[in-house]
Amino acid sequence: MAEMQVEDKGKKGKKPKQKKHATRVDLTPMVDLAFLLITFFMLTTSMLKPQTMEISVPSKDKVEEEDQNKVKASQAITVLLAKENKLYYYFGTQENGVDPELIETDYSSEGLRKMLVTKNYDVMKQVEELKKDKKKMTEEEYSKKLSDYRSSKSAPIIMIKAADEANYENLVDVLDEMNICNIARYAIVDITPYDLGLIDKKSPPAK
Amino acid sequence: MPKVKVPRKSTAVDMTAMCDVSFLLLTFFMLTSNFVAKEPIVVAIPSSVSEIKIPERDIATVLIDKDGKVFFGVDTQQDRKEVLDNVGKAYSISFTDKELTEFSKISMSGVPIEKMHAFLALKPEARDSKEAALGIPADSLNNQFKVWMKTARKVNPKLRLAIKADQQTPYKVVKGVMTTLQDINENRYNLITSLKQTSSK
Numbered sequence: 001m002a003e004m005q006v007e008d009k010g011k012k013g014k015k016p017k018q019k020k021h022a023t024r025v026d027l028t029p030m031v032d033l034a035f036l037l038i039t040f041f042m043l044t045t046s047m048l049k050p051q052t053m054e055i056s057v058p059s060k061d062k063v064e065e066e067d068q069n070k071v072k073a074s075q076a077i078t079v080l081l082a083k084e085n086k087l088y089y090y091f092g093t094q095e096n097g098v099d100p101e102l103i104e105t106d107y108s109s110e111g112l113r114k115m116l117v118t119k120n121y122d123v124m125k126q127v128e129e130l131k132k133d134k135k136k137m138t139e140e141e142y143s144k145k146l147s148d149y150r151s152s153k154s155a156p157i158i159m160i161k162a163a164d165e166a167n168y169e170n171l172v173d174v175l176d177e178m179n180i181c182n183i184a185r186y187a188i189v190d191i192t193p194y195d196l197g198l199i200d201k202k203s204p205p206a207k
Numbered sequence: 208m209p210k211v212k213v214p215r216k217s218t219a220v221d222m223t224a225m226c227d228v229s230f231l232l233l234t235f236f237m238l239t240s241n242f243v244a245k246e247p248i249v250v251a252i253p254s255s256v257s258e259i260k261i262p263e264r265d266i267a268t269v270l271i272d273k274d275g276k277v278f279f280g281v282d283t284q285q286d287r288k289e290v291l292d293n294v295g296k297a298y299s300i301s302f303t304d305k306e307l308t309e310f311s312k313i314s315m316s317g318v319p320i321e322k323m324h325a326f327l328a329l330k331p332e333a334r335d336s337k338e339a340a341l342g343i344p345a346d347s348l349n350n351q352f353k354v355w356m357k358t359a360r361k362v363n364p365k366l367r368l369a370i371k372a373d374q375q376t377p378y379k380v381v382k383g384v385m386t387t388l389q390d391i392n393e394n395r396y397n398l399i400t401s402l403k404q405t406s407s408k
Contacts (some may be wrong), residue, residue: 024221026219026222027222027223027225027226028222030222030226031222031225031226031229034226034229034230034232034233035229037233038229038232038233038236041233041236041237041240042236044240045236045239045240045241050252050261050371050399050400050401051255051257051258051259051260051261051399051400051401051402052257052259052260052261052369052397052398052399052400053255053257053259053397053398053400054257054259054395054396054397055395055396055397055398056394056395056396057385057388057389057394058394081378162378162382163378164377164378164379164382165377165378165379166377166378167374167375167376167377167378168253168271168372168373168374168375168376168377168378168381169253169374169375170378171378171381172253172254172255172398172400173253173255175255175398176255176256176257176403179255179256179257180256188385190382
């Protein structure tokens with residue numbers, strides 16, 4: 001695909017002139033090469049950086065301390081992650097030998113989120129309003145207020161207990177709901193035999 | 208009626224402009240690219256609405272696949288060398304310079320330390336199949352993962368920890384890793400997720 005050479009064809013009968021070479025270089029192969037390289041770089045790069053969720057867990061010594069100031073039963077919601085993507089929750093704890101009612105739900109926005117939104121309504125409303133006023137304040141003020149609201153005393157405290165058979169996705173989903181519903185006070189706690197008993201009672205294992 | 212003369216034109220198009228554009232794009236991709244690091248196993252990461260990006264450097268990644276095998280990697284080659292050297296010392300296994308260099312080229316390792324010699328002697332192509340079958344022992348009897356983590360922290364105190372686990376990983380395994388981390392006072396870490404497309408705020 002060489003460059004076409006445009007020559008003068010008129011003036012016959014004269015001395016054959018020396019051929020005029022065009023000074024233009026054919027760039028087609030160079031373009032080919034450049035596009036090949038572009039394709040290579042496009043395929044080998046990861047433009048999207050993965051997202052992360054930051055979580056911090058209490059250190060070992062703190063756990064023992066925390067055991068002493070038990071969560072107030074009226075504010076506590078325990079979320080149980082069971083096998084086969086099942087999800088249960090109950091409010092409070094066992095009182096006077098009466099088991100709390102275990103409610104089955106799911107990971108959809110109609111399930112767990114709806115419950116959490118109702119429970120955390122005040123905080124969510126505050127945060128919503130804060131977001132509207134975000135432009136009026138500095139970044140620092142905003143984040144300070146946000147964390148103030150989120151950790152307000154009236155907000156529910158969620159205890160996330162996952163059974164060994166639950167999978168990692170379930171855990172991430174529940175942590176995600178905490179973010180969506182602006183719940184700052186939650187903890188990942190080991191599941192107890194008592195909780196497992198509750199689940200068994202609710203849906204007895206098939207024989 | 209005279210014929211209308213159609214001027215004969217050259218069919219060649221001027222490629223200069225196209226060349227300019229393509230090289231501009233090439234430059235852009237070369238500068239913005241960061242290569243996809245090769246991982247010994249493929250994990251399907253769960254999605255979340257979190258929008259925090261993972262930091263660029265000083266990252267230690269813990270990879271957990273769905274069978275519960277644990278892999279560990281730090282991001283710079285220099286750190287990798289030092290980490291392996293020190294982990295080896297903890298188990299009184301010494302590595303030659305060549306082995307250390309070889310190891311620093313691997314982004315994620317999941318080999319029990321006693322098998323590291325044999326593993327590093329393999330050709331790079333042969334490593335993948337073998338590596339996929341192993342994993343760093345992380346149970347309570349033989350917790351090499353703890354040693355790896357501790358060493359990495361000592362080598363680079365600025366290290367941030369990221370856990371990348373498969374969606375289907377049983378919680379038991381994740382809990383095991385988290386407990387180990389808690390044991391050595393690693394209380395802040397990131398869970399790597401992909402962005403979930405959602406209509407809610």
